[in-house]
Amino acid sequence: VNDNLYFLENETPKSLNIKSKLINEKFELPYFFVKDNVLYKAFEKVDTIQINQQTYNFISCEYSKDTETIFVLTGKNGILAIDLNGKLINNFKDASSISKLYKSNLVVFTEETDDGRKIISSKLKFGFLNSPNIMGVVKEFNQPVFNPDWSPVANRIVYSTDNGKINIISFNIEKQTQ
Numbered sequence: 001v002n003d004n005l006y007f008l009e010n011e012t013p014k015s016l017n018i019k020s021k022l023i024n025e026k027f028e029l030p031y032f033f034v035k036d037n038v039l040y041k042a043f044e045k046v047d048t049i050q051i052n053q054q055t056y057n058f059i060s061c062e063y064s065k066d067t068e069t070i071f072v073l074t075g076k077n078g079i080l081a082i083d084l085n086g087k088l089i090n091n092f093k094d095a096s097s098i099s100k101l102y103k104s105n106l107v108v109f110t111e112e113t114d115d116g117r118k119i120i121s122s123k124l125k126f127g128f129l130n131s132p133n134i135m136g137v138v139k140e141f142n143q144p145v146f147n148p149d150w151s152p153v154a155n156r157i158v159y160s161t162d163n164g165k166i167n168i169i170s171f172n173i174e175k176q177t178q
Helices: none
Strands: 004-009 012-017 031-035 038-042 046-048 058-063 070-074 079-082 088-092 095-100 106-114 119-128 134-136 145-150 156-161 166-170
Touching (some): 012 031, 031 058, 031 070, 038 058, 070 095, 079 095, 106 145
Parallel strands (some): 095 145
Antiparallel strands (some): 004 012, 079 088, 145 156
């Protein structure tokens, strides 16, 4: 994130600035990480995030590309969107991967169904960080879709398929003026 690689060294969170090659224990942004199914936030000190740990079974977390949101993958309840203070914004209960449009509240994610061994079906969905409303993509897919991501320069979403093919969906997103 922002040219920094975050890691734990002897239980102490640190960052390595890739450009300057300096290691630091203080961070510009809070550093979130999951260890032993617990979500932590490191900034001036290391704190556990006050979201019911038993309910979620945390697996991993990552920043949105604009570093405004943290997406936390759980083992029981899909993906949580949290702010930089660690407060819950939204829970995408059936999501398995998610991407936020840069400097926006619009997200795209996949909802998957599996049989315990492999993914049977996958649906591409749209939603907003601050709303429970979810919309399906009109296009039907003949195979599971994975890891949707917004194009940084155009109104496109890229995703991969079960056989490793990369596909692109193009569409118009326009800001309505009043």
